[in-house]
Amino acid sequence: MSTPTYQLSQLQSLEAEGIHIIREVAAEFERPVMLFSGGKDSAVMLWLARRAFTPAPIPFPVMHVDTGHNFPEVLEYRDRVVDMLGLRLVVASVQESIDAGRVTELPGQHSSRNQLQTEALLLGITQNRFDAAFGGARRDEEKARAKERVFSFRDEFGQWDPKIQRPELWSLYNGRHHAGEHIRVFPLSNWTESDVWHYIEHAEVPLPPIYFAHQRQCFRRGDMWMAVGPWTSPRPHEQVETVTVRYRTVGDMTVTGAVESTATAVADIIVEVSASRLTERGATRADDRTSEASMEDRKREGYF
């Protein structure tokens, strides 16, 4: 017999770190909530939470910030998972914010509700008096995210100030805050897209079907395939074709593009992701291309 090495693999280390973070929040906060978009990152985060408390149920609700422009498959998936895990679901609705006149939707085809999510998210947090909100954001996604702490302090307006972040030593997280302020917590901070897929394979995390190759009516806009749907239709010169595609990220239907792919299983996706020369956001998200600092600006205002 060989002597044990007592060494965790990279994926096991990340899983252990994520679970530690989730338990720390459950222990120290009064009203935590986990943001659940139905995307792969939030699915993995939810699975970590499930594993963190098993055999007990997850001790906090989940919140979906609903843009009203959802992929139907994702909504169906959301409800299935919530049901399966016996969770309480809070929906923060962008449509309600629009109807109540708290935000104004810009007219035109390019208008996206992505920006408007911040208002609904912050309202959901205040109305429910949540003091911690878990997000599935990863530092490898974007250069402003790469700068954010695991426990990220938000002031009473939900704002992030990158110039005065709290020092974060070892795994001693400081979640102290005054009433009305809250902490965003990112258990997947140190995960890459490839780690997420390896974990989905290893832990058999269920996902919405749109992550896998399927046939869809699409048109080319810029360098992205956009699906024909209730909120996105081709302009006169844009040809509609049936394409075999999948989604690398799941967001608002109006800004999320598909990629051509024949990957029908997680193992195929792992191969595809490791060969890709584009980041997932670069490949599929129109909303991040507005300006050099668009993510930083949105995050300062309270975005995910």
Add this chain to the structure above:
Amino acid sequence: MELLRLATAGSVDDGKSTLIGRLLYDSKSIFEDQYAAIEDASRRRGEDAPNLALLTDGLRAEREQGITIDVAYRYFATPKRAFILADTPGHPQYTRNMVTGASTANLALVLVDARNGIVEQSRRHAFLATLLRVPHLVLCVNKMDLVDYDQGVFDSIKEEFEQFASRLDIGDLTSVPVSALNGDNVVTRSGNMPWYEGSALLHHLEEVYIASDRNLTDVRFPVQYVIRPRKDSHHDYRGYAGTVAAGVIKVGDEVEVLPSGLGTSISAIDTPNGPVEEAYPPMSVCVRLSEDVDISRGDMICRPHNQPTMSQTMDATLCWMADQPLQPGRRYAIKHTTRWSRAVVRTLHYRVDVNTMHREEGVESLRRNDIGRVTLRMTQPLFVDEYRRNRTTGGFILVDEGTNQTVAAGMITEAS
């Protein structure tokens, strides 16, 4: 695959971000759209070539000022290892962000500009890295292209650094001459420095032996959260969740629970992937015990004859990080493992002059970025070890109870 966490260190403009960018670029870890974005940003800034530092300097303010302000984390993997890179700022004002990045690192890259040699901030960062007990240090003498790749320059900086290092407690030190800008000795050995016989930086990062850096001897399990399902299916389940801080715990082990001192044994260890026979750092597990003892968050499970010191007084090195100076006698919140308490600095023994390592006695306060030795008195006992034996049970943070800011990092030198 094994994971190595590394952090950069060194003075402002010595080339830390450029080096990280070069490591990522030459190891083909940059995506096309990321590269296109920095090409574009560099062009708009009027720079001739893509500035690799922009891969980590992602904040608007950083790009405006051309310096790093806060830590950026980047990830890459080679067939041998996965890496988490923390690129930290050199500017003295942001030293606390360097401390944040270095606190979890297995290895620190200390950069020095070959033209300027070792400056105060290089010493401060090297000192901080050793205080935090980053087990491996690599001195990167950078910008060798600006000194004609001269061996004499490298040798004299290396010698001066080694002399300084001999006064610090450094486990493992390696020196590499590099040009982050041109890529010499970063991912591949450079033809410009045939006199250098060591390996390229990346090769060293892939090979450095880190498995023995952990403490597998002294069992320390701070209880983080109690799991009680209260469901019919698991009516009697009661598990103590936490992260193994040190040692190897096994099913059947006799254990003692602090502060009660009650003895019992481990009946099961549950992990996210099912039950196991043994667990080790940094696994997140859930421990079940054979007796029903009263345990809550903040308690510590250990072995009967190997226990941390349970104490209300301790000596520690403080690294002060707040704009408001330390006020001896004032009460701060303290977080140590999974326990919050309150602490007062009873005595400020001295401040360390990072240039000379001289102890300045008789100081009244510690200001931002000062490092000093103190005696702390807590409102309740903590279960502590010396930081040199255990980074988890030996480290703590102080928090200002008014502003909720983290004001200091502490490393326990002695409990009494």
